[in-house]
Amino acid sequence: MPEVRIRKIATQIEEVFHEFGPAPDRPLKRGAVMAVIANPFAGRYVADIQPFMEDLKPLGLSMARRLLADLGGDPKAIEGYGKGAIIGSEGELEHGALWHAPGGYSMREVLGAPMAIVPSTKKVGGVGARLDVPVTHIDASYVRSHFDSMEVGLNDSPRAAELMYVLVMTTGARIHSRSGGLSAVDITGKDGLR
């Protein structure tokens, strides 16, 4: 199978101290890691693309580890996650879907096997395209305080024959979260939902 050819790795870390309300003791951190790689299927229809998911696993793991390190290194500090893909214009949306397994499982492996599905989004886009990556609680998808998102993008990516794969982690609830619903302290964490 094709090797994973990386052109660029980029990270983006945000610390939010307040949003005009009372500042919490601990700022919220959101982090993203982006890998820009060659799309081995660019410009043609390839029926059997699934083996590339295996090839992506080491990349996913190294990205998850790097992101965790940039957020302080403690897996217990991570409370939300999400993932996404932007496919350059010579690729197809389905190439973005290859990220589901390696992207999701790499974060789960690094974070001690949390229960909740990793929310995701994907699109075909050109250089400079922005992607709003959805974020939810790692153990219980319905935790309302942790519904969040992070905008990512790179001015030179993805080029037409490239793929950009993204992982996002956060360290807590939205700043000043106060919209009710299931709270993180009330979850059972058994089914990944509540």
Added chain:
Amino acid sequence: MSAQIRKIAVWVEETHTEMGRPIQPPTRKAVAVAVIANPFAGRYVEDLTPLMDIGAELGALLGARCVAALRIEPGQAESYGKAAMVGENGELEHAAAILHPKLGAPLREAVESGAALVPSSKKMGGPGQDLDVPLGHKDAAYVRSHFDGIEVRLNDAPRANEIMVAVAITDSGRPLPRVGGLTHAEAVGKDGLR
């Protein structure tokens, strides 16, 4: 007056290949942004000294954040730059007060030296707007391989009463530089130019 910081964000980019050619070691750039309250939003204030002091504070803070994000020793930094984007209730002169009088000295401390002018740009803008931070060699402004820039953007900043302040630092020049001129190896670094 110290800066009222709402948010800090740090990006790191590594370029591993360009046009199919490996970049070994990868070129690396970091840029750190602070989103601060503009103490003079909505009114004309003659004396901008408080913003100059904020510039000094942010030169140290953001310079240190970039060096930490690159995981380098201060002396390994090769180029730098700075920029500011002022929300709509401020004036361009607020960016000048932050960037020019006092930001440079602590930034140079953060990278151990810095005989060269810190290249800069400034503009008015709103949330989600791009800010291009120019980059130049820290000790010899004519080093041609290190003329570069890095784009930053935050979807939620700057709000009308805020200022976004950016400092960028690299440990390398452009990938595959080949337009001649003074090189990093040839630079003397005493007069800030050559």
